[in-house]
Amino acid sequence: MASDEPPVIVIGAGIAGACCAHALAADGRAVVVIDENEPGSGCSYGNAGQFNLGTTLPIALPGMWRQVPKWLADPLGPLAVRWPYLPRAAPWLLRWLWESRRARASRHSLALQALMAPCHDAYRAMLGPEAAGLLVQSGHLHVWERAHQTDGDRLSLAMLADKGVHPQPLDAGAIREIEPALAPIYQRGLFFPGNGFTTNPARLVQTILRRSGATLRAERALGFERQNNEIKAVRTNAGTIPCAGVVIAAGHASRELAAGLGLRVPLEVERGYHAMLPTPGVSLRVPVSNNEHTFVATPMEHGLRFAGTVEIAGTAPPPDWRRSDILLTHATRMLPGLNTATPSRWMGFRPSFPDSLPAIGRVPGLSNAIAAFGHGHYGISLSPMTARIVADLVAGRPPAIDPLPYRPTRF
Ligand SMILES: Cc1cc2nc3c(=O)[nH]c(=O)nc-3n(C[C@H](O)[C@H](O)[C@H](O)COP(=O)(O)OP(=O)(O)OC[C@H]3O[C@@H](n4cnc5c(N)ncnc54)[C@H](O)[C@@H]3O)c2cc1C
Numbered sequence: 001m002a003s004d005e006p007p008v009i010v011i012g013a014g015i016a017g018a019c020c021a022h023a024l025a026a027d028g029r030a031v032v033v034i035d036e037n038e039p040g041s042g043c044s045y046g047n048a049g050q051f052n053l054g055t056t057l058p059i060a061l062p063g064m065w066r067q068v069p070k071w072l073a074d075p076l077g078p079l080a081v082r083w084p085y086l087p088r089a090a091p092w093l094l095r096w097l098w099e100s101r102r103a104r105a106s107r108h109s110l111a112l113q114a115l116m117a118p119c120h121d122a123y124r125a126m127l128g129p130e131a132a133g134l135l136v137q138s139g140h141l142h143v144w145e146r147a148h149q150t151d152g153d154r155l156s157l158a159m160l161a162d163k164g165v166h167p168q169p170l171d172a173g174a175i176r177e178i179e180p181a182l183a184p185i186y187q188r189g190l191f192f193p194g195n196g197f198t199t200n201p202a203r204l205v206q207t208i209l210r211r212s213g214a215t216l217r218a219e220r221a222l223g224f225e226r227q228n229n230e231i232k233a234v235r236t237n238a239g240t241i242p243c244a245g246v247v248i249a250a251g252h253a254s255r256e257l258a259a260g261l262g263l264r265v266p267l268e269v270e271r272g273y274h275a276m277l278p279t280p281g282v283s284l285r286v287p288v289s290n291n292e293h294t295f296v297a298t299p300m301e302h303g304l305r306f307a308g309t310v311e312i313a314g315t316a317p318p319p320d321w322r323r324s325d326i327l328l329t330h331a332t333r334m335l336p337g338l339n340t341a342t343p344s345r346w347m348g349f350r351p352s353f354p355d356s357l358p359a360i361g362r363v364p365g366l367s368n369a370i371a372a373f374g375h376g377h378y379g380i381s382l383s384p385m386t387a388r389i390v391a392d393l394v395a396g397r398p399p400a401i402d403p404l405p406y407r408p409t410r411f
Helices: 015-026 066-074 085-099 102-116 117-131 151-162 172-178 199-213 251-259 321-333 376-395
Strands: 008-011 032-034 079-081 140-144 170-171 188-192 194-198 214-215 223-226 228-238 239-242 245-248 268-279 288-290 293-298 303-312 346-354 359-362 371-372
Touching: 008 015, 015 032, 015 117, 015 199, 015 239, 015 245, 015 371, 015 376, 066 079, 079 085, 085 102, 085 303, 102 151, 102 376, 117 199, 117 376, 140 172, 140 223, 172 376, 194 199, 228 245, 245 251, 245 376, 251 346, 268 321, 288 321, 293 321, 293 376, 303 321, 321 346, 346 376, 359 376
Parallel strands: 008 032, 008 245, 032 214, 079 303, 140 288, 245 371
Antiparallel strands: 140 188, 170 188, 223 228, 228 239, 268 303, 268 346, 288 293, 293 303, 359 371
16 A cells, blocks of 8 residues: 555444444555544443343344333333324334334344344453453343343244254342342343453543544534545535545434535434442442343443433433433442432433344445444444444455445435
8 A cells, every 4th residue: 555545534423433433444555534522432432331242132132112102101111202203213113113123124134133143252352361350251141120020031042042052041049149249139140251351441442542543533524525435524614635545433412424525314313311429439340231221330430330211302301310310320220339429421322223223334335435433232242343344345355244234225
């Protein structure tokens, strides 16, 4: 490659952009990452930090819609909708229902696994010695207060078995052995021994970016200059940056940017919340998913984080901090002796497609513009493999895995 070749520009310095920058730079490309905000300060800041080796399922599952009225009616429930936004979200929600049918959900589940499975090793490779303290492979505990399995539980287990994932089933005693800090109220559990987490999602992004050697520019991408079927430059609030290619990894804002290139996608924002306790007074050995209230408790560098819930409201309204407080209410029941003093609260925009898969691939009609966005609930788990596919496409190599399930034009 000629040394005076313009850089590949990655738009967005979240986990997706950081991993893409790293993979492209490892291929010998000059890379410029543009983001007017601090790296890792978007949705990648406040998540639960879990990375799964294919052990999670798409969010839209068969029969799940039956739970929606109950969730919406419960003021402490995991789902909220701001009704004025409903007409805008309706097409996405209908597509979500369509994607929840068994055959489709099973296909999405396998496609998620293909993207997730290698993430731990990929992070280790990207982080080198800096993985120590930042990545923990402790396994992940899921717990239920009810002893019986619902049809949905049985279906989830069957879908996991279909991809060769067989978590350890646990009774009340075994749960307490793995995590003694939990209240003795949980009757049933599952343990996923291979899963892990990051102790600081923002630091994860920043470390990967720094180690990539990419140049960071604190600018906002506004549009593109194209000639025939090529992007020649990215226009920003500070000027124009010539480029050899562009990767759109701007989280929820990718929808607008992609639309500017003629690619229209049903990318919706699922707002999620966390509450973080700096001095929780109890410590967890492993992250715990509370499966009845659908949130995760993760022991992080700066305290104990409770993250989850979905709010459909778009990006405009201010956060509803009651959603963070709900997490603390559940956490107090979960962990006796929890010190809930001085919590910090956070809200982030999950960039989500109805099928829980990201958009990875070339933007139609352009030889050098690539989509790498829409990682929804699983951006930490999915971004390393996303980046490998992006680097393969830029290099003209056959992609590491079949990219068809993630094509940006699938809707
Ligand atoms: C409560 C919660 C818990 C979660 N838990 C987990 C978990 O345990 N495991 C997991 O795998 N995932 C989890 N997720 C999902 C994960 O956080 C997201 O999938 C991931 O952070 C998305 O990363 P991103 O890089 O696409 O977006 P972001 O992190 O939002 O980054 C996008 C970046 O693009 C920048 N940008 C936007 N527009 C422009 C522009 N025009 N020009 C330049 N830059 C721009 C933004 O400033 C931002 O920095 C969770 C999410 C939430 C909300």
